[in-house]
Amino acid sequence: MPQTTAPFTAQDRYFFSEGTHARLYDQLGCHPLAGGGARFAVWAPNAGSVSVVGDWNGWNAEAHPLQPHEDTGIWTGSVGEARPGQAYKYRIRSHHGGYQVDKADPFAFFCEHPPDTASRVWTLDYEWQDSDWMATRGPRNALDAPMSIYEVHAGSWRRRDGNFLNYRELAPLLADYVLEMGFTHVELMPITEHPFYGSWGYQTTGYFAPTARYGTPQDFMFFVDHLHQRGIGVLLDWVPSHFPADEHGLGYFDGTHLYEHADPKQGFHPEWKSSIFNYGRHEVRSFLISSALFWLEKYHLDGLRVDAVASMLYLDYGRKHGEWIPNRHGGRENLEAIEFLQHLNRAVYREHPDTLTVAEESTAWPRVSRPTDMDGLGFGMKWNMGWMHDTLAFMHQEPIHRRYHHHQLTFSLVYAFSENFVLPLSHDEVVYGKGSLVNKMPGDNWQQFANLRALFGYMWGHPGKKLLFMGGEFGQRREWTHDGELEWWVAALEGHAGLQRFVAQLNRVYQATPALHQLDFSGEGFEWIAADDAERSVFAFLRKPRKGAGPPVLVVCNLTPVPRTNYLLGVPAGGRWRELINSDAGEFGGASWGNFGAVDAAPVRAHGRMQSLCLTLPPLSTLMLEHDPHA
Structure with a gap:
């Protein structure tokens, strides 16, 4: 349905001049009217005159001049002949110096296909079908998602x-x-x-x-x-x-x-x-x-x-x-x-x-x-x-x-x-x-x-x-x-x-x-295991979720082409650690070095922890292992 432009009220004027108006697109620009034609409004406070020129008037600046709206700097007017899809611009003449220019509408909803540069009369009618998404998107966009x-x-x-x-x-x-x-x-x-x-x-x-x-x-x-x-x-x-x-x-x-x-x-x-x-x-x-x-x-x-x-x-x-x-x-x-x-x-x-x-x-x-x-x-x-x-x-x-x-x-x-x-x-x-x-x-x-x-x-x-x-x-x-x-x-x-x-x-x-995502922005979700093995270009850390939300994940990187066997890393819990990710797996184009899908922790002290994993680190690889408390 064609839209009727909302009136530019005293409150709009206040928020506009305060710099906090958040919906100027409801008042300014081109808005088709329910009875046909369209209403135009453009902010040009230093113009001497403003006209709408377009397909309906042969781009004639004399045909449809706009009028200043009080002292807001906004020029407004209605054009009965304007129809959706037609191209238009604002013909602006300055107060002095003879400057004249055709400007596209800053608030236009649609424009000509470049390289053409005019605006088009248009409405934003559309029947959305995404209500389920809109009702549930908050958690999907949340910091812990x-x-x-x-x-x-x-x-x-x-x-x-x-x-x-x-x-x-x-x-x-x-x-x-x-x-x-x-x-x-x-x-x-x-x-x-x-x-x-x-x-x-x-x-x-x-x-x-x-x-x-x-x-x-x-x-x-x-x-x-x-x-x-x-x-x-x-x-x-x-x-x-x-x-x-x-x-x-x-x-x-x-x-x-x-x-x-x-x-x-x-x-x-x-x-x-x-x-x-x-x-x-x-x-x-x-x-x-x-x-x-x-x-x-x-x-x-x-x-x-x-x-x-x-x-x-x-x-x-x-x-x-x-x-x-x-x-x-x-x-x-x-x-x-x-x-x-x-x-x-x-x-x-x-x-x-x-x-x-x-x-x-x-x-x-x-x-x-x-x-x-x-x-x-x-x-x-x-x-x-x-x-x-x-x-x-x-x-x-x-x-x-x-x-x-x-x-x-x-x-x-x-x-x-x-x-x-x-x-x-x-x-x-x-x-x-x-x-x-x-x-x-x-x-x-x-x-x-x-x-x-x-x-x-x-x-x-x-x-x-x-x-x-x-x-x-x-x-x-x-x-x-x-x-x-x-x-x-x-x-x-x-x-x-x-x-x-x-x-x-x-x-x-x-x-x-x-x-891997719940505590992205909190130090509670991260813990170094090994940060200083520069000689072998290996480092390892834990990612942790909120308490009770799941087990921790160990991330290990070996950034040299040399496989590292029997590499000992301390972990916070005994039991089995399942391999979630192995970037060297054959299905990904790797050489298939790895740990057969899982490793059991042993009561061997390492990195200040009472349990440790003895791992094979594939060449140029990242491993992710998740603790399995039920194994």
């Missing part, structure tokens, strides 16, 4: 005859694969409308519109709906840190720097050649908070991964001395951005407490994933970039040299519980000459795959939720490219197929084993 995230770029996961899949075509194929592989959530790289496909969505112009490259808003709703009905969560990569300078976008919107800072030392990002939002302008905060809530509200998304948070927090990010302006205390912290992020997270968790926000924050900024009333930023989780860098640097070393870098794998446990961490092996690690995951591993073909299986085993055993970029699960050889689909043909080859089976098994074990 298993969360194994498959990061996907919609345009290059799969294609048909070289062409993009529609959201509706993509949904069942992706759902089938995600379930087969055992992932719990999908994280989409930005699908917010973006003019340059090669930006992967990180240069956003349509903060309320899914990109038309893959279909309509209803097609995207079907995508989310379908995954939910199959029991899969959907997270969206969202970019409030910067936006491109394309003429039809937000930049210099009404003849002034409305959304961005005017001073390039604050408003221009030197690395990305894009504009930086003015977080000190309250109306801009309302715009961004409304965008975040929009995707959770209208598209039933289960959370937002917030991109490039570090670039928001530091005024000198990517800048040299003299290229930035200190804050009012003389420091480098962006105080307005901090306040915005706190407002954002309070709004998300107030309105949708069963969802989550995840920060991509690459520095040691404190309390990113702590509540705002504890002086935190309020995110639910944070990407652990330190773990990622250290782990990949260690695994890149030839095994003979790893003894000198042992601390790179143990150091992460020094700070592992300071934040609610996600362990990311994301798209950023397999582009721009960095090499694919399997090609980062040293050695011959067998050693490369053994190394990668060992890495994944260590990752799934380490405290923190898991994120893996598409293609990594079967060891794609080439770097990821957005032009074309993944190298699916290699998934059938020896090594690749075994790795794929191993990741699926890891996910199944991870979901079924409370010790």
Whole structure:
């Protein structure tokens, strides 16, 4: 049914100017009316005049001028001839200087297919079928839940005859694969409308519109709906840190720097050649908070991964001395951005407490994933970039040299519980000459795959939720490219197929084993057994669940190609320890070293414990053994 735009009340005006309005999409933008036509509203406080130009009036600026709404800076008007699907823009003339521009609607629900840049008249009617998921998703998104995230770029996961899949075509194929592989959530790289496909969505112009490259808003709703009905969560990569300078976008919107800072030392990002939002302008905060809530509200998304948070927090990010302006205390912290992020997270968790926000924050900024009333930023989780860098640097070393870098794998446990961490092996690690995951591993073909299986085993055993970029699960050889689909043909080859089976098994074990996920963010869920055997590149630790929730799991890594026999490790309990994971198993492409599926503890003192296991550690491997109290 067509919608009637809600009136812009005095309360709306107050929240808009305060920077806390969370549903501006109900008032601003284009809204088809029940009796036909549409109502338009756009914020352009410094414009001298604003008109709606579109398919119905031959793009004639004189045909449908908008009128200022009191002194809010908002221009409004109704157009009886407007119909769903028609293209339109706002013709904006500035107060002075003769500046005139056609701008896309910042609140448009749908846009033309790029490279065309107009907005479209559209409604968001859709009959959702995911009520069961929505009623039960809170526990699935909770901090103690298993969360194994498959990061996907919609345009290059799969294609048909070289062409993009529609959201509706993509949904069942992706759902089938995600379930087969055992992932719990999908994280989409930005699908917010973006003019340059090669930006992967990180240069956003349509903060309320899914990109038309893959279909309509209803097609995207079907995508989310379908995954939910199959029991899969959907997270969206969202970019409030910067936006491109394309003429039809937000930049210099009404003849002034409305959304961005005017001073390039604050408003221009030197690395990305894009504009930086003015977080000190309250109306801009309302715009961004409304965008975040929009995707959770209208598209039933289960959370937002917030991109490039570090670039928001530091005024000198990517800048040299003299290229930035200190804050009012003389420091480098962006105080307005901090306040915005706190407002954002309070709004998300107030309105949708069963969802989550995840920060991509690459520095040691404190309390990113702590509540705002504890002086935190309020995110639910944070990407652990330190773990990622250290782990990949260690695994890149030839095994003979790893003894000198042992601390790179143990150091992460020094700070592992300071934040609610996600362990990311994301798209950023397999582009721009960095090499694919399997090609980062040293050695011959067998050693490369053994190394990668060992890495994944260590990752799934380490405290923190898991994120893996598409293609990594079967060891794609080439770097990821957005032009074309993944190298699916290699998934059938020896090594690749075994790795794929191993990741699926890891996910199944991870979901079924409370010790591996319940206390991800508490030191009570972790205990070192052996952290200092650098000479043999072996380390071992325990993962523990909440009391009474299940047995502990021993994780052991041998990161040299030398098998270790009769390796003694102290354990907290006698009896049998069953092998849950052996990355060297033949079915995964390994050499089938191991412990015949289980080991019985003996009353031999080791590592300060009265019981111990005498293990065979396969070459370049990770083992997981679960205590069986009934054996």
